[in-house]
Amino acid sequence: MTEFPHLPAALAQALVARGYEALTPVQEAVTKPEIAGRDLLVSAQTGSGKTVAFGLAMAGELIGESGISPYPDLPRALVVAPTRELAMQVSRELGWLYAGAGAVIAGAVGGMDARAERRALERGAHIVVGTPGRICDHIRRGALDLAALSAVVLDEADEMLDLGFREDLEFILESAPESRRTLMFSATVPREIERLAGTFQREAERISTITARESHADIDYRAFLVDRGDRENAIVNLLRFHEAERAIVFCSTRAAVAHLTGRLLNRGFSVVALSGELTQDERSRALQMMRDGRARVCIATDVAARGIDLPGLELVIHADLPMNREGLLHRSGRTGRAGRKGLSAIVVPVNIRAKAERLIREAGVAVTWDTAPTPEAILARDEERMLTEPGLTEPVTAEEFDAVERLLAAFPAKQLAAAVLRQFRAARTPPEDIVPMTVGEGPKPRAREEFGAARWYRLSMGHDQWVDPKWLLPMLCRAGDLTRRDIGMIRVMQDATFVQIHESMAARFEAGLGPDRVMEGKCTVETLPGMPEGLDRPAPKPARWGNKGGERAERKPYEKKPYAARSYGDKPAPKPHRKGPPREERAEGEARFEPAERPARKPDGAAPKGRKAAPWAREGGHGAAAKDGKPKAKYGAKPGPGPKPGKPGPKKPRKA
Incomplete structure (x- = not known):
C-alpha cells in the first residue's frame, strides 16, 4: 500500500483512494517540511497537478495538529481562479481531497446565484473558491469576512493579470490579514507576477518544476501546412484520421466558434461549443457532455485554455493561431496530462507560415511539419x-x-x-478533398493541362457590358447545372467572353441553354470548333467609359470659346459693370467714373418702396406744420395717445 507519511492522514487516504502511487514533482516540492508556513511562488507546467499541490500546501493552515473544526465559521483558506470553469474544477478537486478531513467548501463564482452563495457563507465554510470579481463583491457587501484567513491561493495568476484582474487581486490581498500565507501558482512567471509577489509576499520561496525537456515530453506537436481555403477541410480530416475519444478545437473569436460548430454539426460530428457568450449553465452543460461521452469534440475560445481538465483528451487542434507563446502552451496543455500522451495539431495556412514559425520558436517546442491527412489515408x-x-x-x-x-x-x-x-x-462522415501541399515548397501549382479535354464557347458580352468573372462563374453554373471544377479558363475581351468547359459536361451545359442558346435572357452563347487565337496572350484591359474602340482616345487641345452676348428680348439690358473707359483709353488726370447726380431725399413719412405709408404720417416736410396748426410728427416717431392703428371691433368674450 502506498503511504505518504509527511502528509495528514485524511489527505493521504484520499490520495490512495484516488489511485495516487506517487506525488508529482510540483506536489513533492510544495510539501517539503522545510518550507512549511512560507509564502510560495510556484511555476509548473499545465497538467502537472497544481490543484492538488496547493491543496496539500495549505493543509498545515487548515488541519493543523487538532484537525479541522466540525463547526465552520469564518473561512480559513481562499482560492482565487481566473475563470468560472477553473473555479468549479478546483472546488471538485479540493472536495475529494478534503472529504475525509470534513472540510466545508463554499463557492463565490461569477454567473452563479449570488444569494445562494451569501447564504452558504453565512452558514460558514472552511475553504472559499471563486473568481476575482464575485469575491470582491461579497467582501464589499459584508458577506465574506476574511478576518480569520490563514492562506490565500492565486491559481493561474498570470492569466488573471492578462484578463485585467490586477485591481481586484490587490483589493483581495489588502483585505486579508497581514499574517496570512500567500501562495501563487502559474505556468509562467512574467515580470508583472514578480512585481505582484514582491508587493504582497514576504520572502517567498521560488519553486519551478519546468525544464526545457520535461515540459513537453507527453505532447506531440505537429504543424499541418494547408492551402488558404482548406483550413476547415483540414480540421475535418484531422478529426476523422485520429478519431480521438475527446478532442478540443481552439478558435480566436466567438463568431469563429459558432461558425465551426455549425459546420461540424452538419458533417455529423458530436460537437459542443464553449465561449464567453454562453451562460454559466450552458458552459457547465457543455463540459459535462464532454466528460460523460455524449460529445466528442469541443469548439472553444481561449476561455477554456486555462485549467480545464477533460479526462481522456487526446487531441488539441489550433484552428486559429494563439496570440502568444503562453496561449500556445496553455492550449496544448489540455492534453498530455498526468502522464498520458497527447497530440497538439497546429493548422497553418500557407500565407501565415512565417508567423507560425516565429510563434513556435518563441514557445521553444519541437514541432514536426506535415501535410493534412488525405482522403486516401483516412480510408486506409x-x-x-x-x-x-x-x-x-x-x-x-x-x-x-x-x-x-x-x-x-x-x-x-x-x-x-x-x-x-x-x-x-x-457511420462516419466522409473525408474532405484538400489541395496537395509540399511542406518544403509551399502550395503545389496546378498546371493548365490538368483540366483535360474541354470545349470552348463564345459569349456575346465583354468589357463593354462590364462583365466580371466573379458573377459570370455562378451564372454559368446555374445555366448548365455545373460546378466550379467543370469550368476552366474564362477570358473576358472587349466585346466578347471566351469560356472553357470540360468535355464531359459540355452536353449538359448546352442542354441547359436550350435551343435559343441564350443564358438568363441576355447573353447569347456560341460553340467554337477549338481554342480561339490570341488567348495565349494576356487579356486586354477594359477601355475607358465611352470608348468602344478599345484604344485610348486622343485628347484634343483646349479651345477658348468667345463670350456670347445674352439676349434680353424687350427688357432693357443691364448696365455694364465698368462705367468708365479702360486705363489705356483715359487721358492723363481723367477720372474713371463720372460723378453721378445725387437722388432727391424722400419726404418724411414716405413709406419704403413696396410698402404703404404709415397712417399717422402727416403731409409736408420735416418740421412743417399740419393743416390743424399742430407741429407734424417727425419721421419714424411713435404715435401719441389715441387709438392704435387697426380696425376697431368688439372684444371677444373670455372662455369660461
Whole structure:
C-alpha cells in the first residue's frame, strides 16, 4: 500500500483512494517540511497537478495538529481562479481531497446565484473558491469576512493579470490579514507576477518544476501546412484520421466558434461549443457532455485554455493561431496530462507560415511539419480500425448462432463483408478533398493541362457590358447545372467572353441553354470548333467609359470659346459693370467714373418702396406744420395717445 507519511492522514487516504502511487514533482516540492508556513511562488507546467499541490500546501493552515473544526465559521483558506470553469474544477478537486478531513467548501463564482452563495457563507465554510470579481463583491457587501484567513491561493495568476484582474487581486490581498500565507501558482512567471509577489509576499520561496525537456515530453506537436481555403477541410480530416475519444478545437473569436460548430454539426460530428457568450449553465452543460461521452469534440475560445481538465483528451487542434507563446502552451496543455500522451495539431495556412514559425520558436517546442491527412489515408486508417472492431473480434454467442447461420445461407461471404464495410463507413462522415501541399515548397501549382479535354464557347458580352468573372462563374453554373471544377479558363475581351468547359459536361451545359442558346435572357452563347487565337496572350484591359474602340482616345487641345452676348428680348439690358473707359483709353488726370447726380431725399413719412405709408404720417416736410396748426410728427416717431392703428371691433368674450 502506498503511504505518504509527511502528509495528514485524511489527505493521504484520499490520495490512495484516488489511485495516487506517487506525488508529482510540483506536489513533492510544495510539501517539503522545510518550507512549511512560507509564502510560495510556484511555476509548473499545465497538467502537472497544481490543484492538488496547493491543496496539500495549505493543509498545515487548515488541519493543523487538532484537525479541522466540525463547526465552520469564518473561512480559513481562499482560492482565487481566473475563470468560472477553473473555479468549479478546483472546488471538485479540493472536495475529494478534503472529504475525509470534513472540510466545508463554499463557492463565490461569477454567473452563479449570488444569494445562494451569501447564504452558504453565512452558514460558514472552511475553504472559499471563486473568481476575482464575485469575491470582491461579497467582501464589499459584508458577506465574506476574511478576518480569520490563514492562506490565500492565486491559481493561474498570470492569466488573471492578462484578463485585467490586477485591481481586484490587490483589493483581495489588502483585505486579508497581514499574517496570512500567500501562495501563487502559474505556468509562467512574467515580470508583472514578480512585481505582484514582491508587493504582497514576504520572502517567498521560488519553486519551478519546468525544464526545457520535461515540459513537453507527453505532447506531440505537429504543424499541418494547408492551402488558404482548406483550413476547415483540414480540421475535418484531422478529426476523422485520429478519431480521438475527446478532442478540443481552439478558435480566436466567438463568431469563429459558432461558425465551426455549425459546420461540424452538419458533417455529423458530436460537437459542443464553449465561449464567453454562453451562460454559466450552458458552459457547465457543455463540459459535462464532454466528460460523460455524449460529445466528442469541443469548439472553444481561449476561455477554456486555462485549467480545464477533460479526462481522456487526446487531441488539441489550433484552428486559429494563439496570440502568444503562453496561449500556445496553455492550449496544448489540455492534453498530455498526468502522464498520458497527447497530440497538439497546429493548422497553418500557407500565407501565415512565417508567423507560425516565429510563434513556435518563441514557445521553444519541437514541432514536426506535415501535410493534412488525405482522403486516401483516412480510408486506409478506417480499414485498420474496422479489423480491430469488437464486433468482429468477439466470438459468436449462442443467441446469435441461428441468425448467423441464416445469413451465411442467404448471402455469400463477400456480400456480407461488403455490408460490414458499408455500415462502418456510413457511420462516419466522409473525408474532405484538400489541395496537395509540399511542406518544403509551399502550395503545389496546378498546371493548365490538368483540366483535360474541354470545349470552348463564345459569349456575346465583354468589357463593354462590364462583365466580371466573379458573377459570370455562378451564372454559368446555374445555366448548365455545373460546378466550379467543370469550368476552366474564362477570358473576358472587349466585346466578347471566351469560356472553357470540360468535355464531359459540355452536353449538359448546352442542354441547359436550350435551343435559343441564350443564358438568363441576355447573353447569347456560341460553340467554337477549338481554342480561339490570341488567348495565349494576356487579356486586354477594359477601355475607358465611352470608348468602344478599345484604344485610348486622343485628347484634343483646349479651345477658348468667345463670350456670347445674352439676349434680353424687350427688357432693357443691364448696365455694364465698368462705367468708365479702360486705363489705356483715359487721358492723363481723367477720372474713371463720372460723378453721378445725387437722388432727391424722400419726404418724411414716405413709406419704403413696396410698402404703404404709415397712417399717422402727416403731409409736408420735416418740421412743417399740419393743416390743424399742430407741429407734424417727425419721421419714424411713435404715435401719441389715441387709438392704435387697426380696425376697431368688439372684444371677444373670455372662455369660461
